[in-house]
Amino acid sequence: MVQHQADEGILGSMEQTLLGGRYQVVRRLGSGGFSRTFLVTDLHLPNHPRCVIKQLKVQDKDTGTLDMARRLFDTEARVLYQLGNHPQIPALMAHFEEDQEFYLAQEYIEGSRLNRQIEEGKPWSETRVVLLLQEVLEILSFVHRQQVIHRDIKPSNLIRRHRDGKLVLIDFGAVKQVTSSPLLDAETGATNITVAIGTHGYMPNEQYAGKPRFSSDVYAVGILGIRALTGLHPQKIEEDPVTSELDWRQYAPMVSSSLVAVLDKMVRYDFRDRYPTAQEALEALQNLPNPLHGLVGTQIYQTWMKGANGRGPTFPDEDSNTAVGPTETSEPTAFADDQDSTSLFPVGLAYGNGNGSAAGTLPLIADAHVPGFRRYPRRQSLVIGGCLGALTIGLVLWRSGLTIAFELNGAGHMIPFQMATVPSLTTDLGRLLPPEEKAAFLTRQGDRLLAKGRYPDALSTYNDAVASQSEYAAAYLGRCKALIALKRPLEAIAACDDALAYSTYYPEAVRSKGNAEEQQGKLLAALTLYEDTNRLMPAMFEAWLDRGRVLQKLGRSAEAIAAIDQAIARNRDSAEAWTVRGEATWSLERYDQAIIALEKALQLNPDYAPAKELRQKARQTLGR
Template sequence: MGKLLAGCYEFIKVLDTDELGHTYLVIDIHLQEHPKCVVKQIRLPPNSSQTRQLILSRLEKTSQLLKKLGQHDQIPRFITSFAQTNQFYLVQEFIPGYPLTDELIPGDPLTENQVITLLQELLNLLVFVHQQGVILGNLKPSTIIRRQGDGKLVLTTWGVIHQLSAQIAQSFHQSAPNPRHPTSVDQSSKPFPEHLQVNGDLYALGIIAIQAMTGLSASELTELKQTNNSQHETSAWQAYTQVSPELAAILEKMVHSDRQNRYHKAASVLADLSGIPESNPITQFSLPSLPEINPAIATITFPTRQFKPQVILAAIALVGITALILAYTLHLPQRLMAQYFLHQGKTQAQQPEVAIQYYTQAIAYQPQNATAYYHRGKIYADRGKSQLALADLSQAIQLNPQNADAYYQRGNLRLELSDRLGAKADYTQVLQRDPNFTPAWVNRGQIQAELGNEKAAIDDYTQAIQLQPNLVTAYLNRCRSRSNLGNQKGAIDDCTTAINLRPHNALAYQNRGLARQRRGDIRGAITDYTVAIQLNPEAAEPYYNRGLTRQEIEDISGAIADYTQAIKRNPNYASAYYERGLAQAQLGNRLAAIKDLQQAAQLCHDLGKLDCYEAAQSQLSRVSVQ
């Protein structure tokens, strides 16, 4: 492919290659914005081929269909089509985002509400597509894009083209005909082969929904059906999830093995989905359609109440029994057993020790199950078992280096353990995998500030604000960092924005007071500190800061009163003792000054703050000789 296609499309890279040709990412250099486009290349048979004109005619008709489909906001806009040097090209707009495959993570199923939302959005799109007389024919997670910006799902439509692939491939054989076997030309003008039906798209969507509900892949669903010799398509999938009877019935009908018993209209599926109550109770987890197994034995479920220790221990013991029953009676593959126990672990949010045992069983069956390590690590972290949590999260990362949240959770844990550099490295890994992970920008910014790199901290907070313009924490932190770098106006603007977003945030007033104080607006600073005190009377810092400000304007008695209030709220506030000691010395209260400075020196010594200790000792020596 040359540098320019059709004189205006500049090649960037190949996105895909299939039996029809290549799919390219290009830019349109003739438009001012140089927008990205996707170009689908289709190889045409030679001019001598009897079917060339027929294929060109059908491609032109398909182009018109794509143009009609592209009128919908959630389908790529069709731009143009053209033929060039035995190739036919279709051009669509480029949709920035990521495929749905990124959300369907093996072993990490979505909730029922999430699946219903997913179904409703895609079904509404299928209603529109089918109304245009189009069948997609290749609906799968990789052909569905989560659009960057608004987060809506977008249907790609290249499957319409692939429905011509068999005829195009045949045409290449016909281009060199065998004289003993005369060729024939299909003059059909039907837009799609007869075997393609609307319920084929609905079947594919049903499989996607079941994948989302269970965390199993399409191949695993097929294997599960074959393993259990089920007479109903994928009915055994219900053993791997919690699902209401209503949704289960809808999904079973979408994927029924008999085409005639499936849904025939997307609107019908939508109507049945609308009948599911929003707060529909989830049925007790069991193993449906699995003969020779008593669901009461094969399932361990708990109501949401506290159990006696001996009951929990008995339940944990039953986990092992459950494993043996399932493994030897059902002869399930090990990875499916692991998925089963992984799901069971997720159902035990109220009984973390039981959940840990389930995750441990999942790991025993599938030692490479990153999701089991990840969830067990999170429970260990919540229960204060830091080293076990670190080990599990690290293993989860090693097995699945693309799990951004595993890095984030490990970063949080390292931050709690005061390993700032380790936490910073983890947050950086998060952002390399998911630049839209706002909390990681904020947390890394805080570490940058603590390490003294205020400029880098500001950059991180700014990224967080661009992603989430109403994020109060990012404005507050950037206010403080800007103030530390001397940009008091920018700091005041940030804190004022935080106050406008959350008027009762005491820290916003306190930080703005600090910026105003540094800018020389003493009255404004005192006003802000006073509001912070009113909003949070138990905090020591606003009293301390107001004391410093009062001392600047020679209100020594007022400053001493504020330092005293700060010490009352935090008896180990070394800086408050130090400043009060200096204020007492200014008033000539030598004994009170010595006592405060001695206390400050002792606290600084105990905290290992050498500079603070030496400063207190120096002032103590000065006051003592007066």
């Protein structure tokens, strides 16, 4: 009670103060032993967009402790800045120190934490778990490529974002590092400068011992999968007394042997026996046999997406007869408290070597009853999907996040449940999905078509999404991008304006509107929008590249170089960014720098025509 009253008093005083001279506190989101989090509005930006401030609680404010806190706080800020370029990791907006307190301003994530969906005593199906693990490992593969170990993968650190249904990985832990354990060794008086975090049940033995590795994260993801499959918290699963391996399979006897093998390797006691990085674990999951080999259930699965207005699907075991129910919370639950206790241990800063590439994101799926399909005893049912050769409809449904239900007839042969009544995904999707989910599903379909260069088909699909849910901002953004690809900038601007009307904080839409203005030749208008995007989401590489490109078109080469350097700091593997830098340095007669930039571009992409043309021009001019 005393602590609660103290927190309320602090909140009341903070509401009267602008944090960092620009952030107005709206309300407190959470308070724990290590930090407090607040929902704030940024008064320095148009429309006062929301973001989240995390305040570090430093109890001991002597000079040595504050210096250590400052160093570790800066470390987390650098890591977040580095990782925030990924669309499924919150972007760092700012970090600052004020009155010997430390603050992080991060992107506002509105969504539902995974620990509200992985419930005790309610096991998930095998198919659903595989898709979840793949989506988590795709994000984690990016993290590992940046030479960072997360160290605290658990359900409450994964958010299903309402806006587009994608998972977001949060909490990279340096703030908790500062206050997690004594900064001075009680016996030697030496400064403890290496601290890190972890959660009981998700943390392998080498992390307890202070030597986390990339495979420590792999272990935590494996535990996440086992928790979903068994419906048991990992602390309730015993170890084999001889091998020290987790004895979890007795709680999920129907899981296929192929998935068991992958999960067992992910959670080996000895880190040397695990997949070394998330990428290797992801590849193992992607190479699993098709789901025909496992009993998954008799219900059709549908793509699970958060729709507009904070509504999402109801799960089969929930007390509801409706297909759609209110989401668990409308708070940015990335920053709320959770039942998983985080423990902290002295360890080294978690950096190492790792390689790999992220694959396309697969959707999380949720069970849903479908009209026209009969329910059968689980022991007589199989769900099949994936690559089934000539069974084209099976492939189409599996690739779309759906599977087909089958049963055994009297002769022991598999026959489909009313196969002829399976609706067309393109013509009768409304039979399966309520409007909000249908809009999200169609938007994801449009995104895939757009990525394949099928712009008219993508535009048509986005239009269908808008027709299904007129307030779904992501569909308008997709429409904007498709119209830009089709060279229809005026219509694209209108679509981006619609996206911004339904989502006030939407940096991607601001940037795309800039692309449309640039396509019309309105370079100054485009530049303003790119600058706005840089302020809204500093970690977005593409907006810095856009800004540098337009500045160069305007003949402002020195400014272009500054912007491009910001882009390259976020993504060194862009041939276009290096080419623009080469062009800008050439304009300023910095010929050696131009040659270096163009050669770097051609190393990344030997066939990139703009770089080849500029490099040839340089050779002819300089004779080398």
